[in-house]
Amino acid sequence: MNPEPFLQLDRVIHEKGRLAIMSMLAASPELSFTEMRDTLNMTDGNLTTHIRTLQETGYLSVTKSFQNNRPLTTCALTAAGKKAFSNYINLLEQIIRQNKA
Amino acid sequence: MQSIGMESNWAVEHLQVIRTLMERSALYRRALAPIMIYNGVVGLAAAAAGWGLRVGSPRGFIIFWAAVCAVAMAGSFLLVRRQALKESEPFWSPPTRRVTQAFLPPLAAGLILSVVVLAGVDSAPAHLDKVIGMLWLPLGWVVLYGCAFHAAGFFMPRGMKLFGWAFILGGCGLFALGIPDWTRPLVYAYGIMGFFFGGLHLAYGIYLYFTEKNGNEP
Numbered sequence: 001m002n003p004e005p006f007l008q009l010d011r012v013i014h015e016k017g018r019l020a021i022m023s024m025l026a027a028s029p030e031l032s033f034t035e036m037r038d039t040l041n042m043t044d045g046n047l048t049t050h051i052r053t054l055q056e057t058g059y060l061s062v063t064k065s066f067q068n069n070r071p072l073t074t075c076a077l078t079a080a081g082k083k084a085f086s087n088y089i090n091l092l093e094q095i096i097r098q099n100k101a
Numbered sequence: 102m103q104s105i106g107m108e109s110n111w112a113v114e115h116l117q118v119i120r121t122l123m124e125r126s127a128l129y130r131r132a133l134a135p136i137m138i139y140n141g142v143v144g145l146a147a148a149a150a151g152w153g154l155r156v157g158s159p160r161g162f163i164i165f166w167a168a169v170c171a172v173a174m175a176g177s178f179l180l181v182r183r184q185a186l187k188e189s190e191p192f193w194s195p196p197t198r199r200v201t202q203a204f205l206p207p208l209a210a211g212l213i214l215s216v217v218v219l220a221g222v223d224s225a226p227a228h229l230d231k232v233i234g235m236l237w238l239p240l241g242w243v244v245l246y247g248c249a250f251h252a253a254g255f256f257m258p259r260g261m262k263l264f265g266w267a268f269i270l271g272g273c274g275l276f277a278l279g280i281p282d283w284t285r286p287l288v289y290a291y292g293i294m295g296f297f298f299g300g301l302h303l304a305y306g307i308y309l310y311f312t313e314k315n316g317n318e319p
Contacts (some may be wrong), residue, residue: 019115020122027123032190039125070189089119095112 005094012057013088017042017050022085025060025077033073051075059084129196129257131184134309136177141303143173148295157287159222159234163215166239166294173298199256207249211242235290236279243272243297264305268297 013022020040024031037047054060059081063074077085147169156165185192215238222234247268254262275293 019119023119023122024126026119027126028195030195031126032188032194034188035130035190035194039122039130067186067189067191070186072189072191074191089116092112092116096116099112 005091005098009091010084010088012053012059013084015050017046018054019088021047021050021054021075022059022077022081022088025075026082026085030063030074030076033075036075054081127196127199127256129200129253131181131197132309133258133261134306136180137302137306137309139176139180139306140173141299141301141306143169143176144297144299144302145295146299147172148291148299151294152288152291155287159230159238160219162235162290163219163222163238166242167215196256200253203252203256204249207245207252211245214238214241214245231286235286236293237276239290239293240272240276243268243275243293246297247272260305260309264301267301271297 013019017040021036024036024039033047033051036042037044040047042050051060051062055062058078061076061078063076065072065074147166151162151165156162181197182192185194218234218238222230225233247265247270249265250268251262251265254265
């Protein structure tokens with residue numbers, strides 16, 4: 001078996017929590033912090049840490065605004081994030097194909 | 102060999118998790134029970150009021166139900182907005198946009214049909230005006246409303262498509278039956294509207310009230 005695809009998997013995305021965040025954002029142009037927290041059953045601290053890591057890698061952009069005097073944090077994938085996520089999926093599919101062959 | 106199989110299983114599971122999360126993220130997740138119950142109560146109250154006030158002309162019937170529709174839509178809009186504000190989330194979120202876009206074509210068709218009937222119903226032969234305005238048109242509304250729910254159901258929790266099918270099949274079934282001899286058009290027309298837009302909404306709303314987890318789960 002060629003181990004190359006597995007070794008090429010993006011370690012930032014490969015972590016379970018960050019993969020979940022990336023997956024949700026890949027299906028939606030933007031999502032609020034609370035929406036992601038409730039869907040993923042994460043604590044505020046845990047989600048904040050993962051978002052920061054993804055933001056520092058350049059995969060995710062965070063927008064802070066106010067809606068009716070209440071703070072609103074929304075996240076969206078950047079172009080680099082979309083590309084990295086797409087590559088990650090392609091590699092997973094490659095691993096499956098390779099093992100079927 | 103075993104590690105190859107394990108790696109493949111792991112990759113398949115990963116893809117499955119990704120797919121599930123992407124689907125959940127795209128779903129409309131506002132609590133629907135209050136909206137359904139509100140619309141059910143409005144539908145039943147309007148049917149009772151219209152029948153009690155004897156709004157019996159086809160033209161009056163169409164205008165009356167157009168006003169009821171406006172009240173129901175405005176109330177639903179406020180309920181959704183209140184939920185969004187409570188959860189500090191944008192009202193016009195991507196799932197809300199998708200659901201609205203799915204609802205629009207059948208609802209627009211219903212509106213156009215209503216305007217056409219409203220404009221022409223007075224010139225219809227005497228025996229046909231009530232059939233067109235108070236039987237065919239409301240059943241058209243029922244079927245189109247069912248189509249709207251079925252389309253939106255692709256972006257909403259399971260069950261919404263079945264709710265749409267109940268309207269579609271019920272409406273088509275009553276089309277086939279025509280007006281039974283034992284009833285009068287006024288009673289029958291308000292009965293149809295009360296049953297579909299009142300009773301069905303209320304029943305589904307009560308069901309959702311007891312089954313929706315945390316009021317926000319798909």
